[in-house]
Amino acid sequence: MNLVPTEIKLKERVKELTCLYEISKTISRSNGIEKEVLEKIIISTKKAWRYNKKASVEIQVPDYSLWILKPDQQTVFQISNIIVSKTIVGFIKVHYPESDYNSHDFLQEEQTLLDTIAYEIGNYIEKFKNLEKKQLLMRTVERIDRLSSLGEMTAGIAHELNTPLGNILGYAELIKSNNTNPEINDDISTVISSVIYAREIVKKLMYFSREMPQQLQLQEIKPIVTFVLSFLKQNLQAKKIKSELIFKNDSIVARVDSVQLTQVFFNIIINAIHASPDESTIKITIENDAKNLSVTIADQGTGIPDAIKQKVFEPFFTTKPNKDSCGLGLSVVHGIIKNHNGEINLLNNTPNGTIFIIKIPLN
CATH class of the missing domain: 3.30.450.40 (GAF domain)
Known part of the structure; x- marks a missing residue:
């Protein structure tokens, strides 16, 4: 003792x-x-x-x-x-x-x-x-408020631009159909191409602001993802990037707009390809529980610095050279996911890269 x-x-x-x-x-x-x-x-x-x-x-x-x-x-x-x-x-x-x-x-x-x-x-x-x-919660609330304000603003801009762009396109096509001067024809073709590009930006703005009409139907998810990967096959092969697709359930069905969901997968995966080094892997995991479809897209790229994580879903924000991007890809993704009553978040991958996690209600 x-x-x-x-x-x-x-x-x-x-x-x-x-x-x-x-x-x-x-x-x-x-x-x-x-x-x-x-x-x-x-x-x-x-x-x-x-x-x-x-x-x-x-x-x-x-x-x-x-x-x-x-x-x-x-x-x-x-x-x-x-x-x-x-x-x-x-x-x-x-x-x-x-x-x-x-x-x-x-x-x-x-x-x-x-x-x-x-x-x-x-x-x-x-x-x-x-x-x-x-x-973190306060930053999330601030981001949601900021995106909501941007959504209202961009919806107004998109509606205002749509009509004059339509008029310009219509008159340009009319001039081209009646023109016989080859020099003028080249100029009119440039005008038409520029207007079509501008209308694509307007469409993306409307996606972001959730103003695009939806065609919600029960859809199998696997064909949508496999179509996007087959469409991007050459992009993947050019950098010798391997795509690893994991379906925890091959027969997942959800009420979605298949065109909009295709746009979501396309935008995120093309960004992942752009950010990834040669001979790396992009891993896509699709699963579900009783209520939600869950999609995880993980790359081994440069990652997203903490300082800009809150900005990546804002329209016109981009880290790419201006000639490569107008900064609407992820803002479109955000708008579509919100329009499906879902949520999208991003995490750091280990040891490097980015993970996007999407959750959408099955019904």
């Missing part, structure tokens, strides 16, 4: 209170889950143990594995689990070298202190995880 004199107990109690005070002060001054904060907690913890000169302290939490005086031999230790939202996410340990100490050299009061420290670390992590979730 490990009996400790009263004077020693008093000294240990003072060290425990000092440790808790230092840890509380460190956490209260932190601005996030930081390595420096955890290092200060380790140092304060080490000082509180009875044989602190020989003690080493270890913390394991998500994203961090930290030691102070990592031992090079077998140890005996006290441990306490770090819990966040009723889930064990790590631990804190205090070690003594096994050659000099055994488990009886630890005090019960030290185990109680370690449990308190683990509890404080758990609260510290949970606090900032909740703040991160709140900030």
